Amino acid sequence: MGKTAEVQVSDSTVSPFRVNIPQSELDDLHARLDRTLWVDQIPGSGEVYGTSVERVQRLVAHWRHRFDWRAFEARLNAFPQFITKIDGQNIHFLHVRSGRPDATGLILTHGWPGSIAEYLDIIEPLVADGYDVVVPSTPGFGFSGPTTERGWDQYRVARAWVELMSRLGYERYGAVGNDGGSIISPEVGRLDPAHVVGVHVTQLFSFPTGDPEELADMTPEEEAAIQHLNWFWQNMGAFNQLQSQSPQTLAHALADSPAGLLGWNSQLFGDDLDDDFIVGNVAVYWFTRTMASSVRFYYEMAKSLQRPEEPTTVPIALAAGGRDFQSIRRFAQRDHSNIASWVVYPDHGHYAAHESPAVLSADIHDFYSKIATPIAR
Numbered sequence: 001m002g003k004t005a006e007v008q009v010s011d012s013t014v015s016p017f018r019v020n021i022p023q024s025e026l027d028d029l030h031a032r033l034d035r036t037l038w039v040d041q042i043p044g045s046g047e048v049y050g051t052s053v054e055r056v057q058r059l060v061a062h063w064r065h066r067f068d069w070r071a072f073e074a075r076l077n078a079f080p081q082f083i084t085k086i087d088g089q090n091i092h093f094l095h096v097r098s099g100r101p102d103a104t105g106l107i108l109t110h111g112w113p114g115s116i117a118e119y120l121d122i123i124e125p126l127v128a129d130g131y132d133v134v135v136p137s138t139p140g141f142g143f144s145g146p147t148t149e150r151g152w153d154q155y156r157v158a159r160a161w162v163e164l165m166s167r168l169g170y171e172r173y174g175a176v177g178n179d180g181g182s183i184i185s186p187e188v189g190r191l192d193p194a195h196v197v198g199v200h201v202t203q204l205f206s207f208p209t210g211d212p213e214e215l216a217d218m219t220p221e222e223e224a225a226i227q228h229l230n231w232f233w234q235n236m237g238a239f240n241q242l243q244s245q246s247p248q249t250l251a252h253a254l255a256d257s258p259a260g261l262l263g264w265n266s267q268l269f270g271d272d273l274d275d276d277f278i279v280g281n282v283a284v285y286w287f288t289r290t291m292a293s294s295v296r297f298y299y300e301m302a303k304s305l306q307r308p309e310e311p312t313t314v315p316i317a318l319a320a321g322g323r324d325f326q327s328i329r330r331f332a333q334r335d336h337s338n339i340a341s342w343v344v345y346p347d348h349g350h351y352a353a354h355e356s357p358a359v360l361s362a363d364i365h366d367f368y369s370k371i372a373t374p375i376a377r
Contacts (some may be wrong), residue, residue: 012167017081017092019073019143021287026069029258029286033064036259050238055271056263062275063262063283072280075120083143084167086160089152092143093136095168096127103132104197104368105173107161107188110135111180112243112294113265114351115142115284117277118178122353125361131368136164138180140293142284147293153300154180158187162195171195174368178202178353180297186336189314198315198340198371200364202352203324206331214330225326232325239267243298251292258286270323270349277354317341317367319360321348341367 041053079094094116097103106126108119116135123133137144139152139160161184165173174197177185182201189199208214208226218226233240242250254261262282269278285291316336320327322344329342345352345359352360 012084012086014082014084014167017083017143019076019081021069021073025287030064032258033060036060036257051263051267055266056259059262059266059275059279060259063258063279067276067279067283069283072117072276072283076116079120079123081143084164086163086167087156088149089139089147089160090145091136091139091160091164092145093134093164094123096123096133096135098127098130098132100130100132103130105132105134105165105168105170106176106364106368107134107136107165107173107185108353109157109161109175109177109181109184110138110141111178111183112141112297113268113281113285114179115281117280117284117354118351119353121357122361122364125357126364129361129365131365132170134165134168136161138184138297140297141290142288144290145288145293146290147296151300151304152297153304153306154183154187155304155306156300157184158191161188162192165192165195172197174198174200176200176364179350183301186312186316187308189316190308190312193314196314198317198368199312200317200319200367202319202321202348202350202360204316204318204327204332204336205325206328206335208331222328222330225328228326236267239264240298243295244302245299247295247299248292250295254291254295255289258282261286261291268350272349273351273355277351311335311337313337315340315367315371317363318343319348319352319363320344321350321352322346323349324352325350340371 038053038057046052079096081092081094083090083092085091110116110118116137119135123135126133139157140147161175173195175185175188178201182203183205185199185201189196254264265282265285266278285294311334315338317340318327320343329339333339343363345356349355
């Protein structure tokens with residue numbers, strides 16, 4: 001039980017890490033933002049054609065004149081950070097320990113266009129509840145840096161997470177995820193059921209197979225969820241299509257223009273999110289030059305030849321947002337045989353760890369306290 005210190009294990013070094021972006025890069029960013037060439041837009045069209053000029057102009061102005069990178073950087077550096085190499089890839093992670101020798105570890109995984117920044121508000125509540133918290137930058141994202149080999153799909157990331165938690169000495173741990181992390185985390189449980197006590201996610205991406213019988217007796221709630229899913233893919237699914245097919249084509253523009261990166265990445269950050277959160281996440285991509293590798297993740301998932309034939313078996317919990325992707329239990333039960341908790345929070349959006357950290361951390365604690373050794377609040 002518990003964990004070992006962060007030392008060299010199997011010839012793999014775990015080294016301390018701090019974020020320190022040179023001032024010259026901030027100066028270059030500001031110069032590029034000042035020289036933004038604005039695209040035209042049909043008057044009054046709003047968001048009909050995609051992210052509007054007005055919205056990007058507002059966010060660019062915030063990035064240029066109000067967002068404080070140094071304060072954001074200091075907030076990251078307030079947490080212990082490390083870097084190690086797994087499967088040839090640099091892996092950056094935050095590792096915040098509770099001080100309990102028997103602590104259950106939790107590995108929290110983000111997706112695109114998020115980053116480790118989406119979990120900053122939830123670390124301290126979880127640590128206060130007695131958990132050790134590990135928040136890695138997904139390979140190809142943020143401070144893990146660009147991927148340099150093909151094949152970094154969700155399964156390869158999951159294998160890396162199993163190795164990371166083993167390297168840190170955890171014999172009991174949980175896998176927590178949002179967005180792409182909700183795809184990766186169940187695979188961690190599938191790979192390492194002897195050590196993963198449970199998986200907690202905010203989406204379960206299980207879809208109809210095409211068999212008409214699956215849709216024969218759907219409830220009104222399930223039909224509404226299907227309609228919402230269809231609307232999303234018909235109106236907001238361009239990112240998935242392009243990033244799954246031609247990520248490098250897109251990346252040339254994203255790597256050369258911070259305004260362009262902001263316009264593309266912010267399409268899935270809702271207007272109800274604060275500008276600091278949106279810009280902070282986008283800035284991580286900009287300063288780490290992970291624009292191309294992050295969108296390649298969709299290509300790798302789409303082209304992956306690995307497809308599990310059996311459902312996952314470790315206990316899994318869903319804490320869904322009512323304003324987010326609508327998971328459908330009948331399909332999820334096909335892919336996950338041990339759904340232990342299914343809760344929908346009507347007011348939660350996609351980034352619940354940032355929007356509602358107290359509620360989400362309580363849900364995570366309640367789940368793990370029931371399936372692992374209880375930890376008193």
